Amino acid sequence: MTSGSGDEVKTNSLNNKEIARYSRQIIVPDIGVKGQTRLKTSSVLIIGAGGLGCPAALYLVGAGIGHIGLVDYDVVEENNLHRQLLHDEGSIGKPKVTSAAEALKRLNTDLKVSEFCCALESSNALGIIKRFDVVIDASDNVATRYLLNDACVLSGKPLVSGSALQMEGQLTVYNYKGGPCYRCLYPQPPPPETVNNCSDAGVLGVVPGVIGVLQALEAIKVLLGHNGTLGSRLLLFDGSDTQFRNVKLRSKNGDCVVCGTSPTITELIDYVEFCGSSPNDKDKGIKLLNDDERITAQELARKMKSDEKFVLLDVRSNGEFEICALPDSVNVPLSIAEKEIGLDMIKEQIVKIQHSSDHERISVYVLCRRGNDSQKAVRLLKSKLQDLSLNIKDVKGGLHSWTHTVDDTFPIY
Ligand SMILES: [Zn+2]
Structure with missing residues (x-):
């Protein structure tokens, strides 16, 4: 026998449909009819x-x-x-x-x-x-x-x-x-x-x-x-x-x-x-650097096409670098760059460029996903590598800016 709404049990405030629907939960002692009614209201x-x-x-x-x-x-x-x-x-x-x-x-x-x-x-x-x-x-x-x-x-x-x-x-x-x-x-x-x-x-x-x-x-x-x-x-x-x-x-x-x-x-x-x-x-952009300590993605693109020799340092994690990376960029994650081993890896790249460049002052362009970590890295490298003659700048807006202003086929994540 089915019961219409008029036949429903009036002793609690759950209707028959609700009793059926929540029955497995209502029979849990911690819940009960009282608890289920409380949840409903x-x-x-x-x-x-x-x-x-x-x-x-x-x-x-x-x-x-x-x-x-x-x-x-x-x-x-x-x-x-x-x-x-x-x-x-x-x-x-x-x-x-x-x-x-x-x-x-x-x-x-x-x-x-x-x-x-x-x-x-x-x-x-x-x-x-x-x-x-x-x-x-x-x-x-x-x-x-x-x-x-x-x-x-x-x-x-x-x-x-x-x-x-x-x-x-x-x-x-x-x-x-x-x-x-x-x-x-x-x-x-x-x-x-x-x-x-x-x-x-x-x-x-x-x-x-x-x-x-x-x-x-x-x-x-x-x-x-x-x-x-x-x-x-x-x-x-x-x-x-x-x-x-x-x-x-x-x-x-x-x-x-x-x-x-x-x-x-x-x-x-x-x-x-x-x-x-x-x-x-x-x-959530941070601004740690002055404008003269930064280049845009478009400027980087022009430099990549020119004869200028520089280190393009990507400070994202290894996993992110695996997703996508610019040609000839070198990956030293920020967390590693903070350590001696990371600094040595970066110095090694600088020495390589020094051998192949006429310029006395070597440029290091630092890149990350959105331009926050790259600024932190520039700050860090400027203090740790101040004895070397370097021109260290970050790429404003990172790879996101690269996709938006240089190459819209470059993956974004
Ligand atoms: Zn308090």
């Missing part, structure tokens, strides 16, 4: 519809969370598809929140999705966050982490924070049950040039997958008031040897400027200024 905000946000959203929606909010200003790119699995080839060029919302609604038509196709900023963060019960930080930059942290403290929301890079990931819950906030542990942002992101350092797609799914788990446990939540603990995942480790975090800092006993931050500040870096990793 709960809302989770996810900042970032990328490598962490996609799996987190997928599992939250699968679990029956009633309302998901997605914040992302970006559009889907081909290089996202190895890890951001709510998006597919047909979504390239679409806003990520639209693409993700469509995929999530295909999974669960009862879902309410709020799409915020914008950057999270000091002007909009509190207004968005207050509409949700739990916030998931699935962003990829320091400015957004501080902004989100402060906004969650000011709004009294738990913050499930995850990160992933290369083969490693991290996960914790801030501002939860008297535990620390992000600022308690990191009162000051790191220098912008020391921060790595997926775009520069890479990430194995599975790793944010693992962390994002665990973010969904923690968010669910927070909503259910479960005791085992990762508050005051940090989970470290090492994908290279498949190990999980838990470390106890320092407790809440009484002097914390946002969650301490006498906070000085009582409203959101300018986080780009505070961190010295922009949330948008695509324009």
